[in-house]
Amino acid sequence: MVGLSALNREAAMVKVSLTRMRQARCPEDSNGPVSFEVLAASAGTDATMNRQQFAELLSQHMRRIRASAADVAAEIGMSREAVNNWRNGDSIPGRRHRDRVLACARYLRLSEQETNVLLRAAGFEPEFPGDTERQEPDQAQSEPARSEVLAVFEQLQRLKPYPILMLLCPAHLGQPPERHAILVEAGRRFGRDRVLHLQPPYSLSPDTDRYFAALAAHCGLDGVNSDLEFETALSRRLREPAPLFCLVSRFEQAPPQHRDTLAGILRSLSEMHSGKLFLLICGGEGLASLKFEGGDLSLLNIAQTSRWPEPEAASLVGTLSAPGLDASACKTALAVSGAHPLLLAEAMRLLHEENDLSPSTLAARLEESDLLWTSFLPWLKHADGRQRLTALLNKDALGPVRPWLQDPDLRALYWSNLIVEQRTEAHTRVLVWRADLVRALGRRALHEANALTESGETPS
Structure with missing residues (x-):
């Protein structure tokens, strides 16, 4: 792994470049908010610097796990030549390739902070909203928790006899959303020394002892060299009078054999110390699949399932994102964007820069963006996929809400955060498109994909 000092140097390099680019574009207001998309569009020397920084980071991470350009290309669906061009600094990912860079980060086993640094170097917004390098620690500690975070804790603390909440989050929210805010709120409620964050690392090694030694070291449990010692260390903490809070993220990314062992340990401790171990397990489609399709992990079977709450205007006012x-x-931004994270962030940026935008003008501006192109891309590549997407875009109600959607198209749309559940007047829950804007962007993507195929190209 790259040392913390090296990682901080990487982040600093990217920050310096972004600051220079901002000052070059807006010398009269170098402190004003400028989106990463705008910064990435800067030309000349700054663009060259950005390419070089992205190339250096990518090369370093590839060397760390000895990944070849062919390995990365096969994993993310790009050509080997394209990956080599990125690594050599000859080109930088295009505006529609954010998901490819994110897939690359996952394949290279990057941490959340490393992923954010790589995305910023490519000119994209970070993936993990809890990234604390954009705010001062004192500010993060004093900022009141958003209503979504409070709602999660209120639900968790009502659960008995096992306070175990599985929080499912669709795309573009982070795993988990508001990670730093969750940990800060947990510190307020349980005490900072009673909060652990378990992030099971990805590893191909079958060595269970080494795996749990690394997991323990990451969350601050000293002197642990095996899975048995890991369980003993947690049990020792649970024998203390105060309850213990554990945030578990990236659970589904752990290798199956280590994941099963961790699940067994946490289930056993929950039963031995009933009501004292508060578990918040966060993940996306992979975590939901383990519960609803796998069904063989007893920890997940006894966990209460919930979705990340939809944002409210009142909780956005005064935050760094607005x-x-x-x-x-904030209400206008939510209504127009349908609260889709990428569209919402762009809507708030536009409203900050031009506060007199009407809802219709804001929607028209957002329709010009390519923010959802990669979300629709799986349907755009083939004729039958485009036909299915066309039919779905013409429907207002897409079907009833289910814990695990059996229809693969609806399931993919849901976990891509393009559709959401809505309660009808008859008090039933149905799936609908997040907003008219999402449907408009889907139709635009279809139109562009059809034009590409007619010219003999494949949408990518």
Whole structure:
């Protein structure tokens, strides 16, 4: 792994470049908010610097796990030549290739902070909203928790006899969303020394002892060299009078044999110390699949399942994601974007820069973006996929809500965060498109994909 000092140097390099680019574009207001998309579009020397930084980071991470360009290309669906061009600094990922860079980060086993640094170097927004390098620690500690975070804790603390909550989060929310805010709120409720964050690492090694030694070291449990010692260390903490809070993220990314062992340990401790181990297990489609399709992990079977709450305007006012926006502007951004994370962030940026935008003008501006192109891409590549997507875009109600959707198209749309559940007047729950804007962007993507195929190209 790259040392912390090296990682901080990487982050600093990217920050310096972004600052220079911002000052070059806006010398009269170098402190003003500028999106990463705008920064990435800067030309000349700054663009060259950005390519070089991305190339250096990518090369370093590839060398760390001895990955070849062919390995990376096969994993992310790009050509070997394209990956070599990225690594050599000859080109940088295009605006529609954010998901490819994210897939590359996953394949290279990057941490959340390393992933954010790589995305920023390519000119994209970070994947993990809890990234603390964009705010001062004192500010993060004093900022009131958003209503979504409070709702999660209130639900968790009501659960008996096992306070275990499996929090499912669709795309573009982070795993988990508001990670830093969750840990800060946990510290307020349980005490900072009673909070652990378990992030099972990805590893191909079958050595269970080494795996749990690394997991323990990451969350601050000293002197652990095996799975048995890991369980003993947690049990020792649970024998203390105060309850213990554990945030578990990336659970589904752990190798099956280590994941099963960890699940067994946490289930056993939950039963031995009933009501004292508060578990918040966060993940996406992979975690949901383990519970609803696998069904052989007893820890997940006894966990209460919930979805990340939809954001509210009141919780956005005064936050770093909505600088200077009042409740009315936040409501407009939510209504137009359907609360899709990427569209919402762009809507708030536009409203911050031009606070007199009407909802219709805001929607028209957002329709010009390519933010959802990669989300629709799986349907755009083949004729039958485009036909299925066309039919779905013409429907207002897409079907009833189910814990695990059997229809592969609906399941993919749901975990891509393009559709959401809605309660009808008859008090039933159905799946609908997040917003008219999402449907408009889907139709635009279909139109462009059809034009590409007619010219003999494949959408990518």
